[in-house]
Structures are given as C-alpha cells and as structure tokens.
Amino acid sequence: MSTPESRDTIRSIDQQILELLQRRCLAMKADDNAKDDERHDSVSWAETLGIIDQLVSDQANSSIGKDDQRDLLRHIASTCWRASHPGAYAFLGPMDSYSHLAAIAYFGEGANLLPVSSIGTVFETVGRGDCAGGIVPIENSTDGRIVDTFGRLSQGEASIVGEVQLAIHHQLLAMCDRESITEVHSKPQAISQCRLWLNTHLPKAKLIECSSTAAAAKLAASQPGIAAIASEAAGRRQGLRVVGANIEDNRNNVTRFAVLGHEQPTPSGNDKTTLLFQVAHQPGALADVMGIFKQHDLNLTWIESFPQPGTHNEYFFVVEFPGHQQDTKVANAIEALQSATHHTHVLGSYAKGARAEG
Numbered sequence: 397m398s399t400p401e402s403r404d405t406i407r408s409i410d411q412q413i414l415e416l417l418q419r420r421c422l423a424m425k426a427d428d429n430a431k432d433d434e435r436h437d438s439v440s441w442a443e444t445l446g447i448i449d450q451l452v453s454d455q456a457n458s459s460i461g462k463d464d465q466r467d468l469l470r471h472i473a474s475t476c477w478r479a480s481h482p483g484a485y486a487f488l489g490p491m492d493s494y495s496h497l498a499a500i501a502y503f504g505e506g507a508n509l510l511p512v513s514s515i516g517t518v519f520e521t522v523g524r525g526d527c528a529g530g531i532v533p534i535e536n537s538t539d540g541r542i543v544d545t546f547g548r549l550s551q552g553e554a555s556i557v558g559e560v561q562l563a564i565h566h567q568l569l570a571m572c573d574r575e576s577i578t579e580v581h582s583k584p585q586a587i588s589q590c591r592l593w594l595n596t597h598l599p600k601a602k603l604i605e606c607s608s609t610a611a612a613a614k615l616a617a618s619q620p621g622i623a624a625i626a627s628e629a630a631g632r633r634q635g636l637r638v639v640g641a642n643i644e645d646n647r648n649n650v651t652r653f654a655v656l657g658h659e660q661p662t663p664s665g666n667d668k669t670t671l672l673f674q675v676a677h678q679p680g681a682l683a684d685v686m687g688i689f690k691q692h693d694l695n696l697t698w699i700e701s702f703p704q705p706g707t708h709n710e711y712f713f714v715v716e717f718p719g720h721q722q723d724t725k726v727a728n729a730i731e732a733l734q735s736a737t738h739h740t741h742v743l744g745s746y747a748k749g750a751r752a753e754g
C-alpha cells in the first residue's frame with residue numbers, strides 16, 4: 397500500500413513534468429519565431445531526432461530501457477512540435493498500415509498524421525505543399541523496390557529528408573478459422589513476401605490484391621471467409637483473430653521507407669545521399685558514370701534502374717551512397733555527374749535511419 401508521502405512525491409513529480417512540458421513547448425515556439433531573424437536556423441525535426449538519439453545513448457543506467465526512453469522522448473517532442481508546427485504528415489492508410497507504423501516511428505505518436513488512399517497521393521499532397529511531409533515505402537528486403545514509389549520519384553515532386561527501416565511481421569487475420577478461408581487479400585508486396593507460406597498452408601485460397609494491408613484488414617472484418625495479410629495492430633483495431641502468426645517467408649523482412657519533405661536537412665555526421673540520373677542510350681554510357689563514383693571514392697550501397705515513362709528502352713537509375721551533398725567529395729561527384737549525364741537530380745541527403753520494430 398502506498399504511503400501518503402510517496403503519493404505526494406509522485407504527484408509533485410507529475411506536476412513538475414507538466415511544467416517542464418509547458419516550458420519545452422514555449423522554448424520550441426521561441427526557437428521557431430527566431431528563425432525570421434536571418435542569422436538563425438530553427439531546429440528541424442531531423443535534428444530533434446538526432447539530439448534525442450544522442451541523449452538516450454549517452455544516458456547512464458536507468459530503470460527505463462533505451463527503446464522506451466527514445467519512444468517517450470519522441471512522443472513528448474512530437475506533441476510539443478505539433479503545438480508550433482500544425483502541418484500534417486501523409487501516409488498510405490488506413491490506420492495501422494505499415495506506412496502508419498513507419499510514420500509513428502519517425503514523426504512520433506504526437507504528430508498530426510494523415511492517412512491517404514495511395515502512394516501517389518502522398519507525393520501529391522507533399523508536392524502541392526498541403527502537407528508538411530509524408531512517408532512512402534521504397535524497398536523491401538524480400539521483394540525489392542516498391543514500383544508505385546519509383547514511378548513518382550522521377551517527377552521531382554518532393555525531396556527525401558529521412559528514412560525508416562521497419563521490421564515487417566505479417567499476420568494472417570480473419571474472423572473465421574484458417575480452414576474456412578477462401579480468399580486472402582492484401583497489398584501485392586505483402587502477398588509476395590508471404591508467397592511460400594501461402595503456397596504451403598493455403599494452396600487453394602484465391603489471392604486478391606488491394607490498395608494496402610490495412611484496407612485488407614477492414615475488408616476481412618466485414619466478411620467471414622476473407623482473410624487479410626496485415627499488421628498485428630490492424631488486426632486489433634478491426635477485432636480480427638490471428639490465424640497465422642509471422643507468416644513472412646524471410647525472418648529478416650525489412651521495408652525501408654523514405655520520408656518526404658521540403659527542407660533539405662543539414663549534415664548529421666552519418667548521412668546518405670540518394671540521386672537519380674539518366675544517361676545517353678549508347679555503349680559505355682553507364683560504365684562512364686560508374687567511373688565517376690569510383691574516382692570520388694563513393695561506395696554505392698544501392699542501385700536500381702527503372703523505365704523512363706513514354707520511352708522505349710530508356711532508363712532512369714537511382715543510386716545511394718554514404719555522405720551528404722554538402723561534403724566536398726560528394727559535391728564534386730555531383731558536379732561531374734551533371735556534365736556526364738542527360739539529367740542528374742539529387743533526391744536527398746539525410747541521416748541514415750535506424751531500424752524500428754513494426
């Protein structure tokens with residue numbers, strides 16, 4: 397049983413926490429107002445995340461685990477951020493899609509998160525300035541690049557300002573037993589990530605593609621016999637049973653999400669750059685461009701090609717490498733690329749994303 401003293405101590409600590417929260421909000425507002433003064437840059441959300449990560453890693457022993465400390469601080473920071481930055485952040489909805497989980501991991505629980513109906517709409521709302529930012533899946537460790545995202549990246553509507561690497565654990569969700577399932581609905585990428593499991597355990601079920609995993613969960617809740625592949629959170633929200641747990645074929649199934657925004661982040665010390673280029677359709681053109689990365693000692697960590705809409709056999713290339721476009725060697729390489737290619741466009745330089753659990 398608690399003593400009156402311990403109750404008073406806890407009450408007084410909670411009171412102090414509330415006062416500190418109020419002070420934190422005011423300090424943030426003051427910082428934001430001061431950016432009108434040209435000599436001053438206000439702290440960006442990307443910088444705030446960096447500061448929190450540093451604080452947590454420097455923290456000595458605590459009875460609260462590091463992940464919980466990080467989540468708590470992000471929740472506080474995003475709630476205060478929203479008070480002075482009311483803009484919304486778009487994601488492929490509905491709620492509890494993996495994009496939603498990635499948005500929470502990056503922007504925090506307190507952020508103003510806006511579900512939209514497609515990846516294209518995320519690009520449009522950010523590109524038009526209706527939203528302060530957004531998040532889109534870009535690549536999965538089992539299934540490769542996300543085609544809908546690539547189609548939009550080349551249009552230059554928005555820059556990449558951050559990334560999240562989310563561990564994806566798919567659940568088979570339904571209102572009925574596994575034996576009564578006749579159809580499995582989900583986003584094509586999720587179906588593809590569970591292909592082996594589905595062939596083994598539900599070889600007769602019809603596989604039906606839809607706009608998102610969370611949309612599939614909504615449908616499964618309306619009709620017995622229909623199952624969805626979606627997140628545990630989506631199943632909970634729709635009141636569905638887990639009739640197959642963690643059904644992804646690859647235990648290390650991770651989807652990388654790109655955070656879209658308007659302001660290019662300053663160097664954090666642990667950055668990467670994503671850029672898109674287009675070369676002449678002639679022998680050796682791509683090899684010459686690859687030589688530029690070698691000359692500037694840039695180690696490519698990702699390369700993808702995708703067809704240029706409206707052309708035959710013409711491709712865009714997207715590459716990633718460590719470093720920030722403000723670093724001298726990266727800036728020199730970009731300059732060389734600009735003269736060696738038809739078109740070079742830096743999609744963004746941003747802090748490398750840590751892995752989050754979905």
Ligand SMILES: O=C(O)C(=O)C[C@]1(C(=O)O)C=C[C@@H](O)C=C1
Pocket residue numbers: 488492493494495496533536542564583585586607608609610651
């Ligand atoms: O449908 C969702 O829940 C999404 O957020 C999209 C998406 C994707 O397209 O890759 C995101 C992560 C998973 O890989 C499966 C689906």
